[in-house]
Amino acid sequence: MSWFGSNKTAVEALVDGHYAALYRYAYRLSGATQAAEDLTQEVFLQAQKMLHQLHDPANAKSWLFTILRNAYLHRVRAEKSARFVSLDGVAEVVDRGNAPVPIVDSAQLQAALNQLPEVFRTPVILYYFEDFSYKDIAEQMNVPLGTVMSRLARAKVVLRQSLAEHAEVTTSKAQGEGF
Amino acid sequence: MDCQDARLLLAFSDRLSEKLDPAEIQPLQHHLEACPDCALAAERQQADRGFDLAIGSAMRDVPVPVGQPAKLKQQLFGERPVLWKRWSVASAAAALIFALTASGVYYVNRPTVVTTNDLLTWPQQGIASNAEDVDSFLEKQGLNVRSPRVFDYSLLRSVEIVEFQKRRVAKLTFIANDEKVSASVLVLPHRQFDAPNQDIQANLSIRIINEDGYTYAIYYQGRLDGLLRVLN
Numbered sequence: 323m324s325w326f327g328s329n330k331t332a333v334e335a336l337v338d339g340h341y342a343a344l345y346r347y348a349y350r351l352s353g354a355t356q357a358a359e360d361l362t363q364e365v366f367l368q369a370q371k372m373l374h375q376l377h378d379p380a381n382a383k384s385w386l387f388t389i390l391r392n393a394y395l396h397r398v399r400a401e402k403s404a405r406f407v408s409l410d411g412v413a414e415v416v417d418r419g420n421a422p423v424p425i426v427d428s429a430q431l432q433a434a435l436n437q438l439p440e441v442f443r444t445p446v447i448l449y450y451f452e453d454f455s456y457k458d459i460a461e462q463m464n465v466p467l468g469t470v471m472s473r474l475a476r477a478k479v480v481l482r483q484s485l486a487e488h489a490e491v492t493t494s495k496a497q498g499e500g501f
Numbered sequence: 502m503d504c505q506d507a508r509l510l511l512a513f514s515d516r517l518s519e520k521l522d523p524a525e526i527q528p529l530q531h532h533l534e535a536c537p538d539c540a541l542a543a544e545r546q547q548a549d550r551g552f553d554l555a556i557g558s559a560m561r562d563v564p565v566p567v568g569q570p571a572k573l574k575q576q577l578f579g580e581r582p583v584l585w586k587r588w589s590v591a592s593a594a595a596a597l598i599f600a601l602t603a604s605g606v607y608y609v610n611r612p613t614v615v616t617t618n619d620l621l622t623w624p625q626q627g628i629a630s631n632a633e634d635v636d637s638f639l640e641k642q643g644l645n646v647r648s649p650r651v652f653d654y655s656l657l658r659s660v661e662i663v664e665f666q667k668r669r670v671a672k673l674t675f676i677a678n679d680e681k682v683s684a685s686v687l688v689l690p691h692r693q694f695d696a697p698n699q700d701i702q703a704n705l706s707i708r709i710i711n712e713d714g715y716t717y718a719i720y721y722q723g724r725l726d727g728l729l730r731v732l733n
């Protein structure tokens with residue numbers, strides 16, 4: 323380890339610089355705070371052991387995110403009970419006319435994300451974190467760029483639909499509860 | 502430029518983290534002027550920007566637990582096996598009699614010399630089974646310090662408060678069951694001491710560890726590894 327003096331300093335710098343982002347990612351992937359804490363912790367434990375693999379500190383964030391996704395996948399493979407919506411028939415573009423932009427809250431968004439299969443959920447999370455390029459996402463997921471873009475487009479359509487449905491339900495409920 | 506390239510560039514142009522090559526912008530403009538389909542896609546994308554902003558800010562709206570990073574660091578470094586396992590502690594001296602710190606003399610397998618300190622500290626011997634217990638014991642004695650986490654506290658023989666450089670400091674003594682390995686540790690807070698950071702090879706080897714704001718001066722005999730925690 324040469325780039326940061328000592329392993330300890332390096333790992334400390336990684337924790338200081340990336341804990342929050344990794345935790346958010348873990349939370350969005352898993353949908354639960356405890357799982358997010360555990361996953362984030364696991365990432366740094368692994369990073370500490372594999373630090374020699376990180377040659378350029380500029381790649382640290384992508385590297386840590388990749389470790390996190392692998393750790394997450396490793397976990398969910400054990401529990402196959404989760405049910406997801408199918409995106410097989412989803413077009414990449416839908417005509418929304420003048421549909422208003424829904425007001426999205428964090429929990430609502432999580433509920434919508436939880437329904438997406440992981441291969442769609444991951445790019446959409448990374449996309450909205452803004453600091454990753456399509457190329458970064460493709461590398462992290464180890465798929466071609468085109469695949470990322472197509473999955474992203476379809477995932478966004480499903481997200482929009484599911485958030486709009488939620489908004490409709492909320493609106494009609496609110497109306498029903500009046501007078 | 503064909504439609505496929507135009508759509509790809511449009512997608513890229515929407516991202517803060519992507520930068521379009523200036524050389525690509527003009528051909529794209531030309532294509533959009535000439536191609537109603539792509540122009541519509543561009544318009545739609547512009548409209549989607551509001552949706553993206555709404556989702557984006559909700560996506561990042563995840564409260565991060567306070568104190569977790571600090572706890573994690575403690576876990577990462579407080580229980581680190583690697584640093585310690587590398588130690589090759591080859592102390593040739595197999596003598597069972599050895600002097601420990603300036604604060605006292607310790608004899609094993611001989612008529613035991615009992616100091617007043619021994620008598621004073623006897624009641625806590627065996628009480629503390631981990632570093633946290635020792636810390637809270639010392640805190641009750643008015644000494645707010647952090648004991649080294651790397652030792653196996655089931656081998657803790659005594660906790661004392663001794664005078665060192667005219668200050669009260671904690672001294673922890675660990676002895677393995679066969680009594681061939683022993684170590685006394687002076688806990689020297691950096692806020693009070695500016696200690697050297699090199700190991701000292703003398704009759705009794707002294708290992709110096711600087712960690713978490715403390716210098717731990719470890720006076721040891723035998724293989725120090727025998728006193729350290731076995732990590733799983």
Ligand SMILES: [Zn+2]
Pocket residue numbers: 503504505507532536538539540
């Ligand atoms: Zn076109």
